[in-house]
Amino acid sequence: MTASDDVEAELTVPVPTADATVAERDRVVAAVREHAGRLARELARLKGGDYGRRTFRVEGGEWTLKYEAGDLDFLRFEGRSGLDVYVVSTKTDPDVRDLASAMAHYDAFVAAFVDYVESLRGVLDGVSIAVPDVASTGEVAAERDRIVARMRDAADRMAAELHRVEPTEYGTFAATVEGTRWELKREADRATYVRAGGEGGVYLVSQYAPPSPGDVRAYASAFRGFVETYNAEVRELGDALDGVEL
Template sequence: MTDTAPTTDTEGVTVPVPTADATVAERDRVVARVREHAGRLARELARLQGGDYGRRTFRVDGGEWTLKYEAGDLDFLRFEGRSGLDVYVVSQKTDPDAADLATAMDHYEAFAEAFDAHVDSLRGVLDGVPETFPDVATTGEVAAERDRIVSRMRDAADRMAAELHRVESTEYGTFGTTVAGTRWELKREADRASYVRAGGEGGVYLVSQYAPPSPGDVRTYAPEFRGFVEAFNEELAELGDALDGVEL
């Protein structure tokens, strides 16, 4: 039944004008019911897929339904029919055309059945999965050895920083050199080492205020650290030689 609203033309003749109130109300009722039902499907799908955000497409004889969820709640439900119909049955942005909604709803039951079939297809998928696993090997011994070597490197770096502080008398400074083709750099704050880095920008921090290096990096660079200290000692010796013969 079509609602009408009276209106009056310029000659005073009353002409009934149809309104869309009844159709809109019925559309909104259908959308609300679908939103509630598809919202439950979205929450179940989110649980099944293991995330708060995702989507899945379900194929039926008449086309495809795509359900998308965000934060575990329904974001949209879209139907793409084989006849070319493309309608967002549920959307956060717009309401569907009533005729398009009616066409899509002809295939909604098939969508619900496809969803159930998808869930059923996963029943028992974890049967036979082992519930016990091998013991996890401990890294305690490796980490302790790494820490022991890094601690000795830090002690040496701090002594280097203290010597630089004595001769440079500045709060901040660096010492850099190349050892076996690798660039090494010590940065200090007063008489303490801030870091020792091998490999230039983007290199490996063997001494750091943050995380320790990996055991593999220690294995690679620790042998060259000796050469870094030797180069430092040579530079200090050259400073001493430069003062030889100075008389006051």
């Protein structure tokens, strides 16, 4: 018999099929996926979020359950003997022997999960849900709005006067008061905003949200100084024309 005959003889040996073993593995994984998926949903409910994980220690190692959007993402077993297998995963199927080794500890995992849930029973017993009455901000907001309305009225009058001497569509008036830069921006004869503190500063007058009561308190007196500075500049404009004759 030649060497080629030996090769042909070897190639005629039937190739064993893994169908039965693969089918059994898939059956086990599917059952665990369904069962552990229910555990994941309960864990997500307890944790109060759609994303998270928890590790459960058992005698033979550790089980880690991870969930995303409230559904099982993976279930991993790390044995004390060095075994590391993803029993359920979205990426790969487990090795058959590794799966068998991990499943020997699955009941212990479920028991640990039950113990964890039971440990939370009664945690909220005796917790009072009585809360004090919520204080109203009505008076504070009304006073803030009253002061801001006066600021806006003054800013609009300043804008109108500035528009009279410089009748452009847009304009600004800026001054430094007590070391803080103030700026009034106008559109024609109406104030668009009054800002204290430069870029990133506080908008005392705005087309959008009103300032906080704390900001109003902090800048109210300086706003008066801003208006006084404006008045002084207007007087200077008048002085500049004194003695001019045609």
